[in-house]
Amino acid sequence: MGNIFKTLFNRKKTEIFYERDMTPDKSRKLYKDIDENIKVFNEYLADCDDLISREFVVGNPNGPKHRMVLFNIDGLADKKVVHEEIMKSLMLFARQVPLEYSVGDKFFQLVKDGLITVAEVRETDNFGEAVLAVLSGDTALFIDKLDRGLILNTRGWEKRAVQEPSTEAVIRGSRDGFTETYRVNVALVRRRIKDPNLKVQTVRLGRHTRTDVGVLYIKGIANPSIVEEVLKRLNTIDISGVLESGYIEQMIEDNYLSFFPLLRRTERPDVAAACLLEGNVVILCDNTPFALIAPTTFFSLFQSAEDYYENWYIASLIRILRMSAAFLAVTAPALYVAMVSYHPGMLPTDLALSIGATREGVPFSTTVEALIMMLALEVLREAGIRLPGPIGQTIGIVGGLVVGEAAVRAGIVSPIMVILIAINAISSFAIPNFNLAVAFRLLAFVFLLFASVAGLYGIILVYLGLVIHLVTLKSFGVNYLSPLVSFKMKRVIDILVRPPLPFIKERPDYTKPLDRKRMRDLRQDQESEGGDEDADGR
């Protein structure tokens, strides 16, 4: 991987004007001569046909004329803003500028403060900033005889509207999801947390892509050490491009080799807000609707947005259900193989006989049978994603029903195996986090292989290995398995049961929040002052 990036860099190294730390190269200053500026600017963006440059002359008919030039990128800059708020203002109102203002710095100040009706205007004195701004959708305005330019925020491109997130559908809960535009995403979070303590720190990542990546946290709740750690890790990324938050996720997670997602992702602003309120750090990335949440624990991956919107017992039941589903998704084939091939004594006699009867005439061993079915199912699933919607469903039906039925009739697999693999697959879809579900499906294969070597003993070996792995995993310095590692019964129960809201008086302690209290019950305010001074079971 590294090599590929290196060669990519080397080939394209001619025009790198960005520093490693992603601040633009400010050394190349603007000239006083506008022709010089136009020349240099065009050099930077040579062969970029989407660059629009417009030269024009404005000024008091009685006074000196000013040559001006506008640069922006076709499609990124909002044309309407450029027309109405920049061009129109300049061309019409500059005529009435009194003469004394119509020279040099005074004119520049006037243009900046009084003529241009764009909300965000910045000054710049170098090409680096200007080029970067233009590439981000801003408009650069240079004026003759001045070595300063203006950067006008005209960002406005075709974007997807805020829609219901497709990967995290809920029955109850808000329907808006993150979009591909960073600013919109930040706004969606901000709309939920109208608190000046919600901080947004933006860094730009990717030598070529220069993607905006925002780190969101609530000052006073989030532990500064975690925020610093996130920022530190983000700043170690030096990559040619960040196209999706997945790049960031893989570059900053604690253990690259683990099956398990060490950062939680979400498409939902309400989830992001909830996590912020618990003291997590949210990482938003431009061009993707997926936000990352750090730190993450294993059990938080089992949570879905509506856990906290629904009644507590519904949420608790569903949580337990998800846990059972996860158990089945990981171990169902392995347990079946262990029982059928190693310990048929475990099965009730009648069941053992009927399983034996269905396996009569099946040419493969149970393990091979299970492997075939599981692989077939993975292929079906993948095919279902790639194919367009309606056909995808057809594939599901054809694959699941027709092929399965035919395979059973042909005597290649036993009907019980079909049932089992179906249960296994359905269970894996009940896990809210897609990455975790994939990890579990992979684990199911590992469990299956070991079960076929040593039966239940093999299964327990994989279990032990898995727990050892999980125990040593950390996500931003937080134990991945917390709160299970602590002796706090209240927190351990929280894994399975979502307590009624009035009982959740404190934030979870795995994020080591500065402020533990999340609720003040005005009805019994005085009681709950008692200290709860531990930090994560240490």
Next chain:
Amino acid sequence: MKLKKIFLITVAALSIFYTTGCWDMVDIDRRFFVGQIGVDKAEDGEQMLVSFVFPIVRKIAGGQGGGEGGGGGGSTVIAVSTAADSIHAAARQMAMRLSRRLFFEHTRVILIGEELARDGIEEVVNFLERNSEINRRSFVIIVQGKAKDLLNFQNEIEVLPALYIANIFKNRDICARFVEVDVDKFMREIHTTNGNVLLPRMTLGKTDVKISGAAVMKKYKLMGWLEENETMGANFILEEIRGADIVVYIPGYKYPVVFTVTHNKAAKELLEAGDYPKFRVKLDVKGEIVETPEQIRLDQEMLKKIEKLLEDRINQIVTSSIKKLQQEYQVDLLEFGVYLSKHKPEVWERYEKDWENIFPDAEINVETKVTIRGIGASY
């Protein structure tokens, strides 16, 4: 680099396990689920004749396995037998004749032929103790006749004859005319008493089987039988009654009174510990009347009268079974020794060595108290 190494080592180790591995794997369709084991004395008198019965899986369970849809008539079980020195040896000898592995974890009954039982069942005990595959909840039964004869027993109700036999024991809830002994209990008792145990007796009809009465084992050898009523008496003393019917006739009526026992307590008590001990057994029996002669009216007086009759009848049943065990078989299967060892250890120390000879002369009084708790739905 390090990663690559770890990966390679893991792959190598896995492939080694895989190519040489799966040592214990025997797929479910590669096994014969032995339902019952029969042990007899072989013709030559030296060896044992061991028989195994297992189902033809293809024919049962109505699965569509293989598609040819389980063949119609014919037996659904296969029975094989061989002469061997031990049960384990027999199972291994079978390997020469069977296409699949014999598998004992689902064994439900272990049948011991009368002839072999009279010679001694130490070998069976040892097999049951050492074999880790055998189901500790399967039943041990002594067959009056040959266990091998049971191979021909067919039934159309349960998939396996063994299940049929095993399910008979579930009827102990309503019938106390036989004893129920699974491997667990068998091992516990035979070790505690050094070979004295009551086992269920099974008799074969032409087309059916019947479990009734009990076989009296003394020092691992079959001494004889207890008949049905005597077994019930023994069950009274052992507190093993979960449901039993007692029939008494009231003088002057043609039809009997039928009484169902629902609760039964037996309190043993040592009265004297001279040369021979003197026991008193207090039976506290509670139950309901289920049938009476149509003519009588059940009032308090009548109930008292019936209770008295029942007490006499139970006394008679129990005493007769004590008599038989004391006089005919001279073996303590009613846990009097166990009672002494647990509750009167100092007395037991005196008797322990010679208990075999002391027990037959022990005096045992039975006192029964019957309480009628219910009288059905009419007076």
Next chain:
Amino acid sequence: MLMDDDRISTAQAIALAINTILGVGLTTLPRELTKAAGPDCWIVVILGGIFALISALIIATVITRFNGKTFIEYTSSILGRPVGFLVGVLYAFYFVLSCAVVLRIFSSVIKNFVLESTPREFIIITLLVLSFYLIRHGLEPMARFMVINTPIWLITAVAAFLFTFNKADFSELLPFFRTPPDKLLFGSLSAALSMAGFEVLMVAGQGLNTTKHVYKIALVSIATVTASYLYLVVFVVSVLGVEETKMLLWPTVDVLRSITVPGGILERIEAPLITVWVIMVFTTLSPYYFSAAITIANIFNAKEFKIFVPLLFPWIYFLSMTPQNVLELESWLKFVGNLSIGFGFVIPFIMLIAGSLKARWGKSQ
């Protein structure tokens, strides 16, 4: 030496001690005790618990005096460098031998009841490799591992034996107090031996983040272990009867074999229960393995104990493969048991006395 952040809390230390003690002993203990004391086996468990508690308290006292030193450093400081070195070597040997015996008994049970024709090598190596994987990460992850797994085996074990309730005949424990005192005492010694394992804390004690609560650790862990053994012995004996318990090699497993699952969902559950027992064996093996590695690291004053972990691997493996049969294994077990008197009681006691004398002598100087 342990890393600075590799510290365990009191609760974790309790979990560590309990998990270390409970393990392979469970399978054979009822036989040992009924052989020694017949129906009075439960009294023997309690007496054994008292013995074990005394020795644990001695160890705890020694630990409180470490004062940030490692076990070997402390020994050297009170008894001299050569003695400290010797004690360290002996302890390391004892821990390695314990690992080997644990593994061997474990593989015997697995081979006898679950995987009959799977080679012993496979069973031993797989568990040893996993243990290796765990202890490489240090003391704290190991303790965390124990904490997570404790409820799993605890709930399983308690539930499993409750299923035998209908078969249990508690009168098997009668008569009370009929065993002569000398037998009772001897039996309680062998019960105390099954509670060996607390000495692991002698070397792991350097990883405690506070030594304030060592007595609590000793008390809670030994009490829990005693209660567990009591529960086990009472159930095994009342299900199997005294006489059969005496005869069976692994009476506990035979009780598991006779469990009826309510509802008949599963016919026999000894295989899954033995698999849960694997966890308990693993949590016994790992602390011993860890202790052996850390002891050797302390002897050499090494910065990292991790390099000693792979070095010990072959020794444990070959030692565990040495006994020829179960009977020889039993004699090994006895030997290790007798050693544990020395390492769990005698040496700590000497250190206690020596430490006190030295402290007094130092004061009078």
